[in-house]
Amino acid sequence: MRFHTYMTVLAGTVMMLSSCVKDPDYLKRSDSKDNVVIYLKQGTAQSVDLQLFPFVDEARSFTLNAGFGAIGYPGGDVAIKLDVDTRAFDSINLMRTNAGLTPYEAFPADAYSFTDRVLTIAGGSLTSNLAEFKYFSKKFDPAKDYLLPISIMDASGYKVNPRAKTAFIIASKLAGKPANTDGWVATASSEQTQWENTGLASALFDGNINTYWHSSWWPSEPAFPHWVQVDMQQEYYVDQIGLVRRQGSSTGFTKFNLEASVDGNSWTMLLQDRAFDNTNNAQQTFPLTPAPWRHFRLTMTEGRMTSTHLAEFVVYKY
Template sequence: MKRYKILSCIIAVLTVMGACKKEEAYLEKSDSKENAVVYVSRKANAQKIIVYPAKDTVVSYDFGASFAAVGLPLNNITVRFKIDDKAFDSVNVVRTSQNLTPYSKLPESAYTISALDVTISSGAITSNLASLKYNSKNLDPNKVYMLPISIVDASGYKINPSLKTMFITTVKYKAPEILADRTGWALSASSTQAGDGSLASVIDGDLATFWHSQYSPTVLPYPHWIQVDMLTLTNVTSISMAPRNNNNTGFTKFNLKGSIDGSVWTDLLTAKAMDPNLKALQNYELDAPTKVRFLKLEMTEGPQDYTHLAEFQVFKVK
């Protein structure tokens, strides 16, 4: 028993000594760059700028850099940031491929940055902070903005590639929407198949009814269209559509145009995808609320030459 206690004491002492040595290693200053990285502080990695409600006041937040290694830096580390145009373009290429609205670059007139150089001091793991200040009165609440700021140099230390950029973004303001009243709306179409659905079915609120383009005595090919007269100027924010619920041969691509007078048309949505297999309302948001009286749904592609539609809804803001 006595020997067991002595052995236990020895193991305990060795464990404490090992822990002390490990702790000392993490506290030791070194100028070695092996296995050491510099990165954007996690807190600043994804910042959101508030653009609504607009306030005529300057808003500020801070950002900086951090150091990671076994040990602490022996010398000061100067970390240089820059506005990263290449990252901006790369993100927009991806957004465009996903049919998302590309970011606008945060305008230089809307913000100031106190410095693009910060310093991680000897023996520290975080830098001093730089400040970005902006005024939301200088920003359009209907746009989505982005400003990527990347580390480009860290006194020879490796920069973590996945944490080198701070993406400052805005979220487009979305006003509370209401479903537009469809009472009395006037409809027209490129064609309607007699005896198989009706044009009025697309605004009757019943997903079981539908409109069908002409397929007899001859099939009329794409493009097909439906035009809606909402009778008054309407500040349109989005539309919702539902395909025919007992058939999946409807259109798969469409455009949406808007007009104030029914003569001059503006593109509101272009080359959007519609899923004829999803038997529910599918929503499509405009880039910004747009005042129009007339809407024209242009159906451009589908598995058959004909097409059909169960429901067409419009959402608006006052």
């Protein structure tokens, strides 16, 4: 009986003491706007970079949301208005111009959809709902850089973090990278497989500038034009090629044509009567209108000697 009475008193004491302990500040809800900042979560990163390639008909999307920065929670709902920030766009382009850079293009009006421009941080929450941003990759010119700044324009009277108020959405021009050449098949009008390193057409895609393809000069020496052809085994979206001469030799070709094909039967002329500097050891690049191709044919039309050679043929793809 005494034990039961003791436990009852102890429990009551604990409850009384517990009721006297205040909630810590970080659990409190308040409508005070002091020491509170609102921020756009995507504004904390340097930029939001859109994926354009591969180009598709349907829309791609990502989401935007806002945060409540304070010790504690908002007492009531916080309405946050977002909009395209033309002042931020002009400011960024002014800085780019002053730095000698090309200004960004504005997003084409039909290239995106952003209808839900009001976010709500509910009372007792630190994060808003999500706003969906949709964009259509085929509406962008792959040779241009685009910028769309979206900023917090109003936050129900709360302060907005100036360093995290804007999401800088960027659609960058596409820039190809050297393709992986595993499995590629190379052919040529002729090869010199003896006394050369290696003389084979396959040397054009081995990644080694010290090996090279050489047209035949023994026992026969065909005259110009000479050609090499590659089957990449699949289509790649290509925006330029690179050519590397046989190192230390200026006896190679000086003019060439470049054709491309999807099926290996029907060919399109991409570069015609183009000059090649056979005194330059560095890779020489030749931009192309971006397009999907599987086959390339390089036809060399003029040179210093009857035969010719080339160390590397580099394809840049997305």
